[in-house]
Amino acid sequence: MDFILNEEQKLMIETARKVGEKFGPDYWRALDAEKAFPTECWQAICDAGLTGAMLPEEFGGAGLGMVEVALIIEELCAAGAGATLAQIFMLNPIFGGVSIAKYGTDKMRAEWLPKLCSGEMQFCMALTEPDAGSNSLELKTSATVEGNGWRLNGQKIWITGVPQSQKMLVVARTTPVGQIEKKTQGISLFMIDTKREGLSHTAIDKLGTNTIPSSQVFFDNVLVQGDELIGTLDKGWHQLLDVLNTERIVTTAGLIGAGRLALKLGADYANERRVFGKTPIGAYQSVQFPLAQHWAELEAAKLLNLKAASFFDNGLPFGSESNAAKLIASQAASAVAERAMQIMGGMGFSKEMHAERLWRDARLFRFAPVSEEMILNYISMANLGLPRSY
Missing domain, CATH: 2.40.110.10 (Butyryl-CoA Dehydrogenase, subunit A, domain 2)
Structure with a gap:
């Protein structure tokens, strides 16, 4: 079992980081206020060749796998976007790309996939x-x-x-x-x-x-x-499941990225803020321990998610891993964003500090695209052998 990233993966992560940093938290705060779609950011992602990472090379993709997609999404989301950016990957490379690549006609693949990769077409x-x-x-x-x-x-x-x-x-x-x-x-x-x-x-x-x-x-x-x-x-039901099954991997990658960003915001503030003396509040265990706990949860979710992505790439069942990863990541991302707000005190309630947006966005994924309760139902039956409860 190899946990070491290869050179191509490192390059893709670095590319994603550089693109993401061009559109940092201030960019996303402004768009959130305007309720505006991140057109400029998405086009930059397409121009960098990141959109088609797992789509066929003959149609403008990179011909890589779900592991690379998860790594790309996490890095982009950690740079400033938070969990929301992962949804655009779900819409395009997954809902559009996977459905067309696997089940579309030759004409559909030839006409639509290159436009998806270039950003000319969205789904x-x-x-x-x-x-x-x-x-x-x-x-x-x-x-x-x-x-x-x-x-x-x-x-x-x-x-x-x-x-x-x-x-x-x-x-x-x-x-x-x-x-x-x-x-x-x-x-x-x-x-x-x-x-x-x-x-x-x-x-x-x-x-x-x-x-x-x-x-x-x-x-x-x-x-x-x-x-x-x-x-x-x-006979579209099982074909639909092929499209949907990777949705959880994409969602989890975005949540891990959002959690990383919230951790950074909370830790940076804790290192700078001083009250009742000269010691930064980051020296208090009551501040340190929750952040450390959430770091551990996010790391666990990431490993599970990459395991699920690797299983997908190798044609193995990955439902338990992807469900468990999404469960942990959604809870951790919501919790660490709220913890960052708490560390910031009153300033955490301001939009200026970004944590409140990360919390609002991450909260959705406690029940979407699949709820915590349905995940626990799945694990109970598939992994524990318990009877169906619904």
């Missing part, structure tokens, strides 16, 4: 519904046959990055539940234009992750062309 995915959150098999959005295509009707919620995208990966039922033996049957994936007649979306006002919008999406008799099917008709 989003419409899966979650008002009555189908964690239980995605209860989705109601339907696609009914019309000629050589389909008509799409339904509603989605908490869909990320819709206004910036050109393409949307839509998950819909193509065969009604009453006509199938299992709910995993009759589900299909489509890659459609975001701007299309009958497709509308409205923004959701939210606590954090303000630099990437979340929307409700409505499909009102939207025409889907026959060549917009991704994968196999009616």
Whole structure:
């Protein structure tokens, strides 16, 4: 078991660090206040060749693996972005890139993947519904046959990055539940234009992750062309899981980066702030110990996450590792951001110090893209052999 990074990995990390440092905490604070998408930052990431790290070389990618993607995301997020930047990787290299690379047609791969890598094209995915959150098999959005295509009707919620995208990966039922033996049957994936007649979306006002919008999406008799099917008709559920399974690795990498940044902010303040004398507050064990605890938690989450990424790259099951890593990282990132605020006292409540944004953004990932409770359900059944509890 080798924990030593190779030269290519070191170079990619250094590249990510340099790009990330160009867009430090002040950049993200300004965008958060404006609720503006980080267009300039994302383009710089694409220009540096980091977007397509795990996509095929023939289409503009680097042909590397999920380990490299996790390392890149962590470094970018630690430089100033916090956890939010990982979401843009989910939208593009994962939801767009993985689905097209694995299940798209030759035409889709040749036309869309180079534009994804260059930043010319962005993607989003419409899966979650008002009555189908964690239980995605209860989705109601339907696609009914019309000629050589389909008509799409339904509603989605908490869909990320819709206004910036050109393409949307839509998950819909193509065969009604009453006509199938299992709910995993009759589900299909489509890659459609975001701007299309009958497709509308409205923004959701939210606590954090303000630099990437979340929307409700409505499909009102939207025409889907026959060549917009991704994968196999009616057999899209397991193909969807192939796309979603890496989502947790990406999320965890972003949380580890956010946790590292919060640790630095807290420790830097503790080294400088002096009260009741000349000793910096960082000399107090009540300040040191919580930060040390969170450092250990983040390191543990990172090792688990890289193990999951390595398993993915080698075609091995990685569900337990990716779930456990996400559980630890989400709790640690939220806790260390709040601890940094506490160390800063009243100043921690100000936007000037950045910790409050890191806390607001990280808090989302305690229940998204999968909640702590569902992770614990999974571990209980898969790793402890306990009966299903839901």
